[in-house]
Amino acid sequence: MSGFVFNEKPIQIERGDGSYVYDDSGTEYLDMGASYACVPLGHGHPAVHEAVTEQFEKLTYVQASYPNAARTALYELLAETAPGDIGNTWLCNSGTEANEAALKFARSATGDSKVVATMKGFHGRTMGALATTWKDKYKKPYEPLIGDVEFVPYDDIDALEEAIDDDTAAFIVEPVQGEGGINPASREYLQAAREVTEATGTALIFDEVQTGMGRTGALWNAQRANVTPDMVTAAKGLGNGFPVGATLCRDWIAEDYGSHASTFSGGPVISAAAGATVSTLIEDSVPGNAAVVGDYLTTELEAAIGDEVRDIRAEGLMIGVEVGRGANKALKQLALNHQVLALPAGRTVVRLLPPLTIGEEEADEVVEAMAEVVTD
Amino acid sequence: MGRKVMAVEEALDGGAPEAVVADANAEAPITAALDGDGTHVHASALDADSQEDH
DSSP: OOOOOSSOOSOOEEEEEBTEEEETTOOEEEESSHHHHTOTTOBTOHHHHHHHHHHHHHOSOOOTTSOOHHHHHHHHHHHHHSSTTOOEEEEESSHHHHHHHHHHHHHHHHSOOEEEEETTOOOOSSHHHHHTOOOHHHHGGGOSOOSOEEEEOTTOHHHHHHHOOTTEEEEEEOSEETTTTOEEOOHHHHHHHHHHHHHHTOEEEEEOTTTTTTTTSSSSHHHHHTOOOSEEEEOGGGGTTSOOEEEEEOHHHHTTOOSOOOTTTTOHHHHHHHHHHHHHHHHTTHHHHHHHHHHHHHHHHHHHHTTTSSEEEEETTEEEEEOSSOHHHHHHHHHHHHOEEOEESSSSEEEEOOOTTOOHHHHHHHHHHHHHHHTO | OHHHHHHHHHHHHTTOSEEEEOOTTSSSHHHHHHTTOSEEEEGGGGGGGOOOOO
16 A cells, blocks of 8 residues: 655654654654644644644534634634735635635636746646646646646746736736745835736735745735735645645635635634634744744854855745755755754755744754755 | 756756757857757756655
């Protein structure tokens, strides 16, 4: 028996506590990947545990057409905390579904079909979201995908203005590219994207599946850029380990979204997990911690290994260390020799996406391990 | 050689369908490279070396 799993690791993880996970022999690992940013509050957070347990005992599941207190509370919380006047939420189970929905909503609300996406972008693996993902390797076995998608260089205002016209349904963009190598867009670029999409009646979609939930120092990266997109998508950290995605929309999108739906949209247990996660992020000022510790970690990495690596790119606790060829080798050494779990972002970048609750002590641990690995 | 390989990878990652490592001292080096001289690397060559990711 086997499952379809990519990049299977030689470590069997059995337990987690805060920023650490433990394998089946009890070895402790500092979790600097948080399994792709999925546990911003750390493993086993009591607020999430309590919310989920309480909801599970009351009601495990009811379809979305019946109002439910946990789901309604999540809708209200997301509306209160979303960028600008975004006030409508469609819930689903993952990031790719959130982006898939955003693309459908954009086509419905604008009546246009063309989608503009960015080179090196990643938006998921379902057919629509995959069509806006850059890397050919993910796409080729499944072609033909949906058509009318144009790719533009990332962070290039001129190229964006040339590509978007009155017949464009959507521009989808990650404010900081994750899978593409941790590439932060300039604020000028994101603001220019807002201007050109507004002028042409194009829906601006911020894919915040990775940058959202405080990762870059604000609950949403759009708030750091001072931009209100027409849609923001979220997943990964939204449920602190529970599978939930969200497409947040402004009114003009929600009023003409078509007829999209999902059976498991906003189940009560999942809604309780997401509600507890977002509440705790805000109440404990976790995004602020991500900004402070992110700056500290980036500064310490620059001092320790800045001359040894090609580049260090970061926004909050979304950090990429471009080690040149051999990111996989570095990741293996980090895990097996230093008990630090990190992630790749392409062949050349070691990606750090730790729980946002880490402190300077854990940051120091990582710097020490990275210094030994890159000078090895 | 490492730098050449890295430059090729960057070009292909950035969207070039093909990259050529060719001799700049040859006669009409660019035309010669486009005509087939040098080492041609196609984008699909990266697939085996790239990790699945999110």
